[in-house]
Amino acid sequence: MAGEVDLMLRHSADFLELFSVVAVAWRWLAQAAAAKEALGRGATPDAPFYEGKLSAAQYWFAVEVPRVPLLAHLCRTGEDSYARMHPDSF
Numbered sequence: 001m002a003g004e005v006d007l008m009l010r011h012s013a014d015f016l017e018l019f020s021v022v023a024v025a026w027r028w029l030a031q032a033a034a035a036k037e038a039l040g041r042g043a044t045p046d047a048p049f050y051e052g053k054l055s056a057a058q059y060w061f062a063v064e065v066p067r068v069p070l071l072a073h074l075c076r077t078g079e080d081s082y083a084r085m086h087p088d089s090f
Contacts, residue, residue: 011075018071021064032057
């Protein structure tokens with residue numbers, strides 16, 4: 001994109017979304033590890049809480065994280081089909 005601000009900003013929302021998905025995944029990974037460790041110590045009254053953490057982490061990794069490669073591709077390639085449309089096209 002060679003420093004062209006308009007081109008670089010076209011996928012700024014995709015970049016922010018990509019970063020947020022990865023940041024949240026990192027936090028879920030830490031929480032899942034702590035939950036797994038707590039459950040490994042034996043049955044406690046808090047077991048349902050920890051199992052909920054594991055389920056939520058599993059959801060994030062199964063549903064949200066797979067979007068990262070597409071978002072990265074859009075940012076890298078600068079796909080611009082939407083930006084080439086003229087207002088008269090509508």
